[in-house]
Amino acid sequence: MKKARTLLESFFYAVSGVLYSLKTQRNLRLHFFAAFLVMAASRYLGLNHLELAAVFFAVSLVIVTEMINTAVETTVDMITETYHPLARISKNVAAGAVLVAALNAVVIGYLIFFNRIRPLMTALQKVLFGR
Template identity: 40%
Template sequence: MNGRHLRVHKRLVQSFKDANSGLLLALAQERNIKLQLSAAVLVLCFSWSIHVSLTYLVVIFVLIGGVISLELINTAIERLVDLVTKENHPMAKAAKDTAAAAVWWFSVMAAVIFIVIVFATLFH
């Protein structure tokens, strides 16, 4: 192995460590992500109990991943805005509210899709 390959590998490993650190920090500090993960466990248990198809299960995992990913982005935006300003600036509020709206909107769409999956599974 050449030295360049080792540096790339170290950077890749470090980027995974940094990502894991960010996830653990969000889990430790953010109430919403804990609620969303709890809801995800319930959704997965219920899905398993009604025997959703593998295709639907993949859709459910994508929806869960989308909600969690957006919540992590929302958290990052909130922290970045707080780093820039602590005052009640209308633009800071707009940035935070819009990021929160993205999580909310995707969560609503995920819930609607899950309801469709449940009805399709139970009444097909």
């Protein structure tokens, strides 16, 4: 029978999982960096609470799916050392989930940021190209 964990131990293991993923997964580090930039832009552009919640949820969804992808890939690698078509499918489906989450984040970002960034892009275009 497994020993019951304390809440603090469970929290420690969860943080360890995040840190492991950050240390070993380049894509997750890129996602965290992009998340930082997006959240900074959100603050700079003055998003309202609902917009900020949508952006935060989209960013979190990408990070969560990337971590689930890492868990699936690690588990598959632990179970089989030889090529197996079902192992490939499992890994591809997990990676596909990250892709869907990332596309969702792009759409959310477009819907929320486009009208705020367009005036900046127009001004930049005038400076660069004199139009």
